[in-house]
Amino acid sequence: MATGSGSGAGRASVRPVDRPRGSSTARSKSVAPRRPPSPARARPAADHDATADLCRVRVALRIRPKNADELAQGADFDTCVELQPECKKLKLKKNNWASESYQFDEIFGENSSQKRIYEVVAKPVVESVLEGYNGTVMAYGQTGTGKTYTVGQLGKEDPSERGIMVRALEHILSSMSLETDSVAVSYLQLYLESVQDLLAPEKTNIPIVEDPKTGEVSLPGAAIVEIKDLEHVFQLLQIGETNRHAANTKMNTESSRSHAILIIHLQRSLKIKEETTVSIPSDTEHTLPGDLPLVLKSKLLIVDLAGSERIDKSGSEGHMIEEAKFINLSLSSLGKCINALAENSSHIPTRDSKLTRMLRDSFGGTARTSLVVTIGPSARHYSETSSTVLFGQRAMKVVNTIRLKEEVDYETLYKNVENEVDHLTSEMERQQKLRHREKMQLEKRLKESETFLNDLRMTSSMQIENLEKEKHQFEYAVKRLMQELEEKEGRNNVLSEKIVHLETSLNEKKQQQLESFSTTQILAETTKTYEKKMGELLRELEEERSRSASMKGHFNVLEQQLSDARSSAQFQENTARELKRELSKITQTFTSQVHSLEEKISQLVSEKELIYEELKSTQAKVQDEASHRQSLEAEVLRLKRSKTDNCAEESKTLCGMVRSGSGLGSEAFMHKSGNLKETLASQRGTISKIFEEVGLPNVLALLKSEELEVQIHAVKVVANLAAEDINQEKIVEEGGLDALLSLLETSENTTIHRATAGAIANLAMNVSNQALIMNKGGARLLANIASKTDDPQTMRMVAGAIANLCGNEKWHAMLKQDGGIKALLGMFQTGHTDVIAQIARGLANFAKCESRVISQGHKKGRSLLIEDGVLSWIMANSTMFPPSTRRHIELAFCHLAQNVENSRDIIITGGIKELLRISRESSRDDARNLAKKALNSNPAFLKEIQ
Numbered sequence: 001m002a003t004g005s006g007s008g009a010g011r012a013s014v015r016p017v018d019r020p021r022g023s024s025t026a027r028s029k030s031v032a033p034r035r036p037p038s039p040a041r042a043r044p045a046a047d048h049d050a051t052a053d054l055c056r057v058r059v060a061l062r063i064r065p066k067n068a069d070e071l072a073q074g075a076d077f078d079t080c081v082e083l084q085p086e087c088k089k090l091k092l093k094k095n096n097w098a099s100e101s102y103q104f105d106e107i108f109g110e111n112s113s114q115k116r117i118y119e120v121v122a123k124p125v126v127e128s129v130l131e132g133y134n135g136t137v138m139a140y141g142q143t144g145t146g147k148t149y150t151v152g153q154l155g156k157e158d159p160s161e162r163g164i165m166v167r168a169l170e171h172i173l174s175s176m177s178l179e180t181d182s183v184a185v186s187y188l189q190l191y192l193e194s195v196q197d198l199l200a201p202e203k204t205n206i207p208i209v210e211d212p213k214t215g216e217v218s219l220p221g222a223a224i225v226e227i228k229d230l231e232h233v234f235q236l237l238q239i240g241e242t243n244r245h246a247a248n249t250k251m252n253t254e255s256s257r258s259h260a261i262l263i264i265h266l267q268r269s270l271k272i273k274e275e276t277t278v279s280i281p282s283d284t285e286h287t288l289p290g291d292l293p294l295v296l297k298s299k300l301l302i303v304d305l306a307g308s309e310r311i312d313k314s315g316s317e318g319h320m321i322e323e324a325k326f327i328n329l330s331l332s333s334l335g336k337c338i339n340a341l342a343e344n345s346s347h348i349p350t351r352d353s354k355l356t357r358m359l360r361d362s363f364g365g366t367a368r369t370s371l372v373v374t375i376g377p378s379a380r381h382y383s384e385t386s387s388t389v390l391f392g393q394r395a396m397k398v399v400n401t402i403r404l405k406e407e408v409d410y411e412t413l414y415k416n417v418e419n420e421v422d423h424l425t426s427e428m429e430r431q432q433k434l435r436h437r438e439k440m441q442l443e444k445r446l447k448e449s450e451t452f453l454n455d456l457r458m459t460s461s462m463q464i465e466n467l468e469k470e471k472h473q474f475e476y477a478v479k480r481l482m483q484e485l486e487e488k489e490g491r492n493n494v495l496s497e498k499i500v501h502l503e504t505s506l507n508e509k510k511q512q513q514l515e516s517f518s519t520t521q522i523l524a525e526t527t528k529t530y531e532k533k534m535g536e537l538l539r540e541l542e543e544e545r546s547r548s549a550s551m552k553g554h555f556n557v558l559e560q561q562l563s564d565a566r567s568s569a570q571f572q573e574n575t576a577r578e579l580k581r582e583l584s585k586i587t588q589t590f591t592s593q594v595h596s597l598e599e600k601i602s603q604l605v606s607e608k609e610l611i612y613e614e615l616k617s618t619q620a621k622v623q624d625e626a627s628h629r630q631s632l633e634a635e636v637l638r639l640k641r642s643k644t645d646n647c648a649e650e651s652k653t654l655c656g657m658v659r660s661g662s663g664l665g666s667e668a669f670m671h672k673s674g675n676l677k678e679t680l681a682s683q684r685g686t687i688s689k690i691f692e693e694v695g696l697p698n699v700l701a702l703l704k705s706e707e708l709e710v711q712i713h714a715v716k717v718v719a720n721l722a723a724e725d726i727n728q729e730k731i732v733e734e735g736g737l738d739a740l741l742s743l744l745e746t747s748e749n750t751t752i753h754r755a756t757a758g759a760i761a762n763l764a765m766n767v768s769n770q771a772l773i774m775n776k777g778g779a780r781l782l783a784n785i786a787s788k789t790d791d792p793q794t795m796r797m798v799a800g801a802i803a804n805l806c807g808n809e810k811w812h813a814m815l816k817q818d819g820g821i822k823a824l825l826g827m828f829q830t831g832h833t834d835v836i837a838q839i840a841r842g843l844a845n846f847a848k849c850e851s852r853v854i855s856q857g858h859k860k861g862r863s864l865l866i867e868d869g870v871l872s873w874i875m876a877n878s879t880m881f882p883p884s885t886r887r888h889i890e891l892a893f894c895h896l897a898q899n900v901e902n903s904r905d906i907i908i909t910g911g912i913k914e915l916l917r918i919s920r921e922s923s924r925d926d927a928r929n930l931a932k933k934a935l936n937s938n939p940a941f942l943k944e945i946q
């Protein structure tokens with residue numbers, strides 16, 4: 001119920017339908033609803049009455065059929081109403097001579113069906129609500145005249161009985177899609193000026209809230225239940241009905257003592273196609289592109305007012321009087337508001353009651369309102385009937401300004417915008433990545449261009465510089481040629497002068513000839529001479545001229561070349577390339593010279609180191625010899641004292657032998673020093689003599705002596721004897737080898753180990769002895785000693801012995817099997833140079849022999865050394881070898897590389913690199929050649945190098 005200036009009937013036909021003002025979410029008229037407009041809206045604008053109908057409160061009158069009491073009165077029943085439905089008029093008879101006619105929008109007789117009531121009274125409002133307008137359908141009338149019947153009849157069993165509430169909801173449910181739209185209801189009653197929730201009866205005194213801007217009324221405390229289907233509608237209305245407070249009155253046992261208000265909330269989705277300007281809650285207008293989700297929000301109030309009756313007539317008493325007072329108060333308040341609106345009053349007293357506050361929008365507001373006034377036929381209630389009719393008449397004068405209420409569906413909009421933002425963000429990130437990649441590429445290209453430009457600049461400046469130089473050279477040459485030319489020309493001039501002078505002289509002579517005949521002859525000769533000279537000079541002149549011409553030609557050629565050189569970048573480039581090639585050749589030559597010098601230097605250095613090593617070794621041996629001699633002397637002295645006569649005799653001999661053979665050692669097989677060799681040769685000579693005198697069997701017998709000292713000295717003597725080929729045979733024949741091997745196996749003494757191993761090493765130099773040593777398990781015994789001892793000298797002897805055995809391919813397999821190779825490699829741990837030298841020698845021997853038999857086709861397969869890990873050992877330690885040892889290792893490795901069956905292992909262990917190094921850097925020609933041979937002939941190596 002609008003509070004501002006009211007609307008009179010006179011204005012009803014001209015009052016325009018306003019657009020919404022100040023609505024936070026309202027939108028422009030360009031909104032196109034999805035549904036076609038209803039027939040009412042489609043009426044032509046020129047039809048003013050029709051337009052007015054759209055806005056004016058429509059009022060219909062319904063008369064209730066006679067009830068049981070009235071029917072019971074029969075002929076006595078007196079009516080005060082006469083209907084003229086065809087002209088929509090009601091004649092209200094005060095008495096037999098006074099009556100008044102009232103025009104209504106529709107008149108319904110007692111036989112009017114519920115369906116027709118709905119279609120005429122409520123349906124237009126419901127359709128309007130479906131289009132987004134608010135609407136009100138209300139029943140007003142005296143108690144018992146059929147308000148509840150008209151509005152709230154459920155008619156669950158008999159559909160024809162259904163009232164406006166059920167039919168409206170039925171209509172709404174069939175007109176909208178619950179997938180996109182929603183319908184919800186609140187069901188309230190106003191009882192004793194308190195708003196109560198009929199769906200949640202515990203909620204009472206629900207406040208009525210009015211939007212100060214729009215004037216819209218809401219009850220936020222009320223339950224709003226979303227409707228699913230018609231069954232649900234029945235359930236809810238039934239609940240509401242049960243909860244509705246009803247009190248019996250005398251007049252009507254089922255009289256409603258409260259105003260019932262059903263609020264149907266509708267929300268319908270709309271889409272607009274064009275760009276739309278909307279106002280968002282901040283009151284700022286925004287232009288949103290594309291389809292904007294909109295919702296139509298509307299509500300329909302269906303009001304079943306409590307009966308209007310006079311207290312005295314209703315017979316109310318006590319509490320019921322209170323009820324009646326409140327009912328009358330609210331209804332009279334409604335009447336006052338409607339009066340005020342009808343009379344266009346400046347003040348509409350909507351605040352006088354809660355009913356008028358709740359219906360504020362229904363009368364004089366923005367809702368489309370339809371009122372049905374109900375009357376009874378009885379003349380007894382003339383006064384109430386008249387009052388009801390007048391109420392309806394006044395209500396007909398009230399004009400509402402209906403408003404379409406559309407809102408932006410912020411929930412959907414938010415989701416859409418969020419999706420759009422997501423999409424745009426990912427697109428932006430994609431674009432940024434793309435830009436970044438492009439930028440990187442551009443920067444790279446820019447860098448390349450700059451580098452290219454710089455190179456070009458440098459090349460150009462160099463070319464210009466060269467050109468300048470050449471130009472200067474050409475200019476200088478030209479200058480010189482010009483100078484020469486000038487000089488020649490100068491000389492030509494001199495010659496010309498001379499010719500002139502000679503001609504003059506000739507003429508003079510001719511004159512003189514005339515004068516002196518006697519001199520004619522002379523002159524003739526002189527002339528001839530001069531002519532000859534002149535001819536020569538002329539020739540010379542010609543030659544000079546032609547040279548000068550050729551110089552000029554040459555000059556021209558040079559000038560041409562200069563200009564060609566200036567103009568032809570290609571020429572310069574070619575020249576530059578030529579020069580570069582020349583330079584590269586020179587550099588290569590120089591590099592190879594340097595390389596060869598370096599090689600020579602390295603060779604010299606390694607030779608120097610070799611000599612140094614040998615010197616050191618010799619010095620050590622000399623020292624050893626000295627100490628051996630001392631110990632032998634001590635032994636002899638001791639033997640003298642302790643041995644039997646026979647033994648004493650032998651000891652004497654030995655003592656003499658030792659004395660005369662001072663410096664005996666066990667390493668004769670490896671001496672190289674000249675002096676030492678001489679010493680040893682003299683010692684051996686002495687020993688041979690002693691042999692003859694003492695006899696080898698006696699010496700060998702001492703090897704089995706129980707006395708350790710004796711054993712030690714005896715084994716040392718045998719070791720020295722074994723250094724001589726001639727003795728070796730005898731030693732073996734006399735069982736010396738067996739004795740030595742037995743000592744090796746049984747003795748725990750380090751000195752004995754060392755001397756015995758030395759003796760075996762000496763014996764192992766002989767091929768036939770090698771067979772004996774191997775067959776008697778010598779390799780296994782040597783390997784055993786190697787694993788037990790940590791004495792470098794013992795290891796040196798053992799390694800030397802094994803190295804000698806490595807030199808015979810026949811025993812390779814057994815040597816490996818008996819652990820000889822493993823023992824050899826194991827002794828590397830000692831780190832002692834002499835031991836490592838023996839290991840390297842042994843490996844070189846082994847590999848060399850193996851390579852030879854393989855190349856001869858006597859053997860096939862992978863090297864036995866590889867199985868024991870020699871390749872890995874070489875690769876791991878190659879840089880640690882001293883030069884003298886390295887050459888042996890290089891040879892061993894190169895021999896292994898000759899066998900194609902070893903290729904794979906060599907490649908896997910990184911041997912190609914080592915081969916390349918040896919082929920370039922080795923100090924030995926044979927190693928270098930072997931390395932090159934392997935690299936060039938083995939396809940697997942060639943492939944690896946590529």
Ligand SMILES: Nc1ncnc2c1ncn2[C@@H]1O[C@H](COP(=O)(O)OP(=O)(O)OP(=O)(O)O)[C@@H](O)[C@H]1O
Pocket residue numbers: 063064065067110141142143144145146147148149150252254255256257305306307308374
């Ligand atoms: N048009 C009609 N046809 C048949 N019966 C009717 C009609 N109108 C009313 N009645 C009956 O009249 C009685 C009173 O009706 P109803 O209760 O609807 O009146 P009311 O105006 O709502 O009364 P109250 O104001 O006291 O609630 C009910 O029994 C109802 O069925």
